[in-house]
Amino acid sequence: MESLLKVWTQYLASGVEGxxxxxxxxxxxxxxxxxxxxxxxxxxxxxxxxxxxAIRLRLGRWLALALEFELGADILRTAIAPTWTEIGQLAAIATIRTLLNYFLQQEIDRAAARHPDLAPQPHTPPAAQSEGTSEEPRSSDHVLH
Incomplete structure (x- = not known):
């Protein structure tokens, strides 16, 4: 049973990595x-x-999300009966990816502070917009969606 779970988890991790x-x-x-x-x-x-x-910030946000998926794949790979070597490798990979993500987020935050009009805006559901709100679309909306 354990070997079946390992194989299935490996396929799942490969899918998440994909x-x-x-x-x-x-x-x-x-x-x-x-x-x-x-x-x-x-x-x-x-x-x-x-x-x-704006292009750079958007790319950075997507890269940060992809790093999270990569970390999830690494965690899946070591989830079932890991060896100490696998745990050590996961710790090293998780540390590197977390640091990359942290510094990438810091850069995104600094750039967003320099250009507040490029920061992501909260999305208002269409139902709320049709209920009498007269919010006009912002000129930066086309950049962020």
Whole structure:
């Protein structure tokens, strides 16, 4: 029974790791498309900074999410009857990924503080909007959704 659980958990961990890879690939593709669009629009470098910062922040947020998925996959791999070696490897990997995620989040927070208009806005459900609220869409909404 234990060997069946180990095999199933390995498949599950590989699936979670695949999701992380897919998130990274899609985020990189999205950032590339947005950067190329911005490049094609032209304009001065100074006028493009908030837009390039928005692209960078969005990519950073997706990378942080992918790191969480990677950490989850590592935890799954050592969840069933781990050896001390596997526990040590998980501790090292978890520490590295947590530090990466921490510093990435710090950079995102600093960039969001420099450009408050790029910070994620809370999403208002459509039902609440149709019940008499007259909130106009913000100009930054297209950057964050």
């Amino acid at each position: 999701i992380a890879g897919l998130l990274i690939a899609l985020a990189a593709l999205q950032a590339t498309v947005r950067a190329l669009q911005l490049f094609a629009q032209g304009g001065g470098i100074g006028s493009q900074e908030p837009k390039t910062e």
